[in-house]
Amino acid sequence: MSEIVATLQAQLDGLREARASGLRRVRFDTEEIEYRNDADLAAAIADLERRIANCGGRRLHTxxxxxSKGF
Known part of the structure; x- marks a missing residue:
């Protein structure tokens, strides 16, 4: 499982770096992805953050x- 988390973390780092530098095109190994806008890039970052959190066994709770005033 830690190999999966390491791969996801590397992808997350790449996305964050691309977003910080204003780039929309990111390459992971042999795959290259171009995002239409910053919102799509932000959504991809949020998705990876959720996937990493789920690998750690932590679940989000509401x-x-x-x-009341006690009456």
Missing amino acids: VKLYS
């Missing part, structure tokens, strides 16, 4: 809080 907590709902309710309150």
